[in-house]
Amino acid sequence: MGSRICVFLRRAGWTMWLAVLMLGPAQFANAASPDPSLVAKINAATFEVVIPRADNDPLSYEKPLPLDLLPYQERTDKYFSVGTAFAIGHNHYVTAGHVLLAAVGDLTGAPALRDANGHVYAIDKVEKFSLQQDFVMFSLKEQPQGNAALATDTKAALNSVVYAVGNALGTGVVIRDGLYTSDTPEDENGRWKWMRFSAAASPGNSGGPLLDQNGKVIGVVLMKSPNENLNYALPIGVVLGAPDNMAVMDKRITYQLDVMEDTQTSTFKAQFPLPVSYADFSAAYMKLLYAQGDEQLKKLLQQQGNDLFPHGAGSNHILHDTPELSLFPELIVRNRSGQWSYTGRELNRVPLSGNGYVASGYVGHNFLIHLRRPDDMKVATFYNDPKQMMDLILKTGYWTREVGPEKIKITSLGNPASSTTYTDNWLRHWKVFVWSLPYINGQMEVFALPVPDGLAIMMRMNSSMGTHDSLADMKALTDFFNVDYGGTLAQWKEFLADSSLLPEVLRDAHIGFDYGKHFSYDAGNISFDYPSTLQPIAPDNMLFMGVGYYQDHGKFALQPGVIQVRLNSTDPDRISAKRHIAPSPDLDDNFKEAWGKLLHKQHPYDGVPYNDGDEMDVASVIDPPASDAPAELYTAFYGTQGTHKPEAMKAKLKLLTQQFKLKTH
Incomplete structure (x- = not known):
């Protein structure tokens, strides 16, 4: 199957997937295009989906950020592009579902549409949504001037000329031609057919319209093939024929925990009524999604219960061997032969003042860290001041923020957004912190276990929408966390x-x-x-x-x-x-x-x-x-x-x- 057309963002040493389909000021390139009389109409009916950039940055750096190294538009733009949308009727707008979901849980504000002149329009109501078919229809609080909309055609002919419209690679809106080549059933059970087309599609196209030679919308550009230039669009007829006033989730989701290869696959099947505001849509969607993830984790652990460490024959090597006296944390992982074993080793060590150090490694999605407390830091400060704790970890210099060609070291994350505690099944008491990283819409989750010489730490970084699932995973992983x-x-x-x-x-x-x-x-x-x-x-x-x-x-x-x-x-x-x-x-x-x-x-x-x-x-x-x-x-x-x-x-x-x-x- 194809993959969502997306852009990689590398910031501070982390890679984050964002379903971004960037549409800048409308400047059509010299590519094959519909009749010139339609270009202005297409331009007026096509928009960026944008999210506000962070106004305040809680992070501190080794030096002022050299923002002048960024392209002018990037450093002066108050918004970040996450996709493309288009109008298909009076106050009816469509984009890819994954474009809107890229904004769900965002730390800086709700998504909006922006036209070619830079005017921003707030979303009013979400009217239709399908997770599996990957589309959303919504209205705006204020209507753009001219109220332009694209006509639709639900009976496009195979092998006819089509145009993929979008801000390919962030270089401005282009219209690229190709052919509507074939239909292919969706993977799970063939409930509908994707349109396949040969017009080029690059990061920046997804969510944009696929047009016929008369400038009518025949599909929504969604995915591209990984190895060939045959790309995917959802037929516009599927969007128009979907249930009104309903958000529908009916998609297979697979869950896996880092300490085992076994997976839990189930169908995320739910729905809730529309129209609702974007804020209410976001809250309802996340509540259902998080409940689904929690249930998958619960079922996986129940399903594996008799074989999970320390139960089952695969645990006996650890149970009958003497402890390793390892001060560096490990995870107890089941290998392919069914045996549980200690996994994880120190890969790097950075000294701190006062005989302190930060030793680090990783297992799966988790950074593992042994933080040895500096002798010149008071115990009360070390164990009870998460800002100071994280400042010590950041002294390693591993975490940076990219600004143009430079990587600027992050020296402090400030105070955490949340601070709680958790007691695992071995009755060890963890300190749990979450830091927000608004400039990448990310968050850092830290589970810190006090030990005599400092802290044994498990840490993750991911998009803000993934924080709930990450915290649930990490709580489960504490029962497989080994440290002496x-x-x-x-x-x-x-x-x-x-x-x-x-x-x-x-x-x-x-x-x-x-x-x-x-x-x-x-x-x-x-x-x-x-x-x-x-x-x-x-x-x-x-x-x-x-x-x-x-x-x-x-x-x-x-x-x-x-x-x-x-x-x-x-x-x-x-x-x-x-x-x-x-x-x-x-x-x-x-x-x-x-x-x-x-x-x-x-x-x-x-x-x-x-x-x-x-x-x-x-x-x-x-x-x-x-x-x-x-x-x-x-x-x-x-x-x-x-x-x-x-x-x-x-x-x-x-x-x-x-x-x-x-x-x-």
């Missing part, structure tokens, strides 16, 4: 002091430390403590908690799986305690072999020190309560640089294990 908890002891102290930041997995955790004296940990099924003679205890010690997904009274819960304390961020000296789960029968031999070593306290869990490169390590299994077949085991580990006497290493391990307690199993 880590930071210096000084960072942990400040993090644990604010209960509003803590996920459920940390609510009952008791992590205590007295610099220079001792460290203690008590959470989940284990507790242990050790003195500073085992490892010096200082504010820059690094504490990591790797969280896993465990069965708890018949339900899955996020619980500690690995606890590790490092001497600092660069020294490999470390102490750790790990939780190990008995493998399920479907897992491969590697899992079963590793479990066998644990059960029988074989190397490296035999308490015998060993060399591992330039360090020495020693580990042992904590004796479980008497059981023929324990479901889980815990190990204690100590590692340090250099070569040491075995007796000294064993003594270190004893300091760790003698206070190690298993509370329940």
